[in-house]
Amino acid sequence: MLYFDQTASTLPYEEVLDLYVRLSREHFANPSAMHRLGFAAEQVLKEARRSLAEDLSCSPDELIFTSGATESINTALRGYIHAHPHAGREIVTWAVEHKATLASCEALEKEGYLVHRLAVNEENAFDLHALEAVLSERTSLLSFSYVNNEVGLMLPLEQVLRLRDRLAPQAVLHIDAVQAWEKFPLRLQGSGIDMASFSGHKIHGPKGVGLLYLRKNLRIEPLIYGGGHQQGRRSGTENPILAACLAEAARIGHRQAGAHLRQVTELNRYLRQRLLEKIGGLVIHSPETASPYILNVGIPGIRVETLVHALAGREIYVATQSACSSKEVGSHVLEVMNLPEASKAAALRLSLDPEHRQEDLDDLVEALVEEVEKLRA
Numbered sequence: 505m506l507y508f509d510q511t512a513s514t515l516p517y518e519e520v521l522d523l524y525v526r527l528s529r530e531h532f533a534n535p536s537a538m539h540r541l542g543f544a545a546e547q548v549l550k551e552a553r554r555s556l557a558e559d560l561s562c563s564p565d566e567l568i569f570t571s572g573a574t575e576s577i578n579t580a581l582r583g584y585i586h587a588h589p590h591a592g593r594e595i596v597t598w599a600v601e602h603k604a605t606l607a608s609c610e611a612l613e614k615e616g617y618l619v620h621r622l623a624v625n626e627e628n629a630f631d632l633h634a635l636e637a638v639l640s641e642r643t644s645l646l647s648f649s650y651v652n653n654e655v656g657l658m659l660p661l662e663q664v665l666r667l668r669d670r671l672a673p674q675a676v677l678h679i680d681a682v683q684a685w686e687k688f689p690l691r692l693q694g695s696g697i698d699m700a701s702f703s704g705h706k707i708h709g710p711k712g713v714g715l716l717y718l719r720k721n722l723r724i725e726p727l728i729y730g731g732g733h734q735q736g737r738r739s740g741t742e743n744p745i746l747a748a749c750l751a752e753a754a755r756i757g758h759r760q761a762g763a764h765l766r767q768v769t770e771l772n773r774y775l776r777q778r779l780l781e782k783i784g785g786l787v788i789h790s791p792e793t794a795s796p797y798i799l800n801v802g803i804p805g806i807r808v809e810t811l812v813h814a815l816a817g818r819e820i821y822v823a824t825q826s827a828c829s830s831k832e833v834g835s836h837v838l839e840v841m842n843l844p845e846a847s848k849a850a851a852l853r854l855s856l857d858p859e860h861r862q863e864d865l866d867d868l869v870e871a872l873v874e875e876v877e878k879l880r881a
């Protein structure tokens with residue numbers, strides 16, 4: 505089996521699966537319970553939070569456990585805006601964001617907020633001039649992904665922070681760090697980032713758990729009300745087991761992040777070159793500056809859904825676009841990019857992982873060549 509869809513979800517590490525089974529037996533009690541078992545479960549939760557805070561270089565009470573990044577993003581965006589009714593009425597985001605951000609912004613738009621969705625510049629990169637043009641004293645919130653999940657476009661974080669500080673210092677910045685976590689260095693304390701969202705299943709951790717970083721003293725209106733867990737910011741019984749598994753996945757990923765980035769950069773370079781050599785007409789959609797973990801390509805004249813199914817028949821798994829948007833016709837990300845229309849309509853997203861070997865890429869390219877030939881015949 506060859507799996508090239510890590511951007512959609514990853515296989516949990518063996519250590520994470522083992523930990524899940526062990527802790528599920530040992531720490532099933534409610535962490536809020538007053539007895540010894542509850543206290544032990546609470547300690548597991550505390551340790552997970554401490555370890556994750558160390559990983560992200562922030563303080564433990566700046567982290568909230570959520571069900572995943574979709575919840576984190578909704579809480580950050582809608583929660584911040586609703587807690588600050590007298591702040592500016594303008595929000596700035598990127599047109600290539602994940603639907604969790606775009607849909608949260610649409611909901612706020614219906615409440616009367618003005619949402620600026622920045623496109624990309626001529627080089628298909630983040631448009632700093634467009635950002636400069638929209639920032640003002642009316643801006644209350646900026647939300648951008650560090651790494652885009654369809655093409656791998658990267659945010660020029662330092663420049664964005666500088667523009668925010670100069671032109672809209674009152675505005676808070678939320679970063680969707682889902683596709684960047686444990687792939688690129690991320691230190692939150694003193695970074696200027698006010699909120700950030702993370703997900704477990706993209707880092708070889710479990711599904712159903714994510715994180716929201718909220719800078720100290722930043723107020724949000726919770727999305728979920730109840731027993732006042734997690735300082736009233738996210739009610740609902742915490743899951744120490746999922747929290748510990750998330751911390752374990754992060755620890756493993758963190759240790760190897762630098763080496764993994766170098767390996768995947770090499771794999772990406774090799775795959776680009778092989779694809780261009782072997783498949784006539786293929787267009788690379790991901791700019792050279794994109795995250796090497798994601799390679800989006802177009803093969804004009806091919807029905808990509810048929811191609812994806814043919815590859816799945818050979819136990820090779822790739823994606824046409826974001827799994828969360830796979831029901832939409834065409835991709836909202838490619839739509840705003842400067843690329844040939846025929847190629848946009850036939851896009852494949854190939855995700856790379858440090859576990860891949862060069863032979864796996866050769867097998868992928870060979871299968872693509874054969875299937876594309878059949879489809880073109």
Ligand code: PLP
Binds near residue numbers: 652682
């Ligand atoms: N943001 C990005 C960039 C993503 O890739 C994803 C997942 O596809 C999400 C947010 C949503 O994460 P989750 O599946 O944890 O809700």
